[in-house]
Amino acid sequence: RADAGGASLAGRQGMINALRRLQSLHDPVPLPDKMAAFGINGGRPSGIRALFTTHPPLEDRIAALEAAR
Numbered sequence: 001r002a003d004a005g006g007a008s009l010a011g012r013q014g015m016i017n018a019l020r021r022l023q024s025l026h027d028p029v030p031l032p033d034k035m036a037a038f039g040i041n042g043g044r045p046s047g048i049r050a051l052f053t054t055h056p057p058l059e060d061r062i063a064a065l066e067a068a069r
Contacts, residue, residue: 003061004068016065023058 007015055061 012065016062019058019062
């Protein structure tokens with residue numbers, strides 16, 4: 001809902017561009033295998049961590065805005 005509101009204010013393409021900019025700043029950096037072995041990763045939350053995320057993944061938000069065209 002918030003993305004739709006943002007799109008109505010900034011325009012759909014403006015909102016998509018803003019989310020892509022956030023995505024470029026937020027893209028995970030690959031970590032060494034040793035860190036992954038301890039459950040430390042920079043990727044998408046999964047399992048129990050996914051339950052506590054406050055926003056859908058940026059790629060899903062961008063796809064929803066693009067599909068609404």
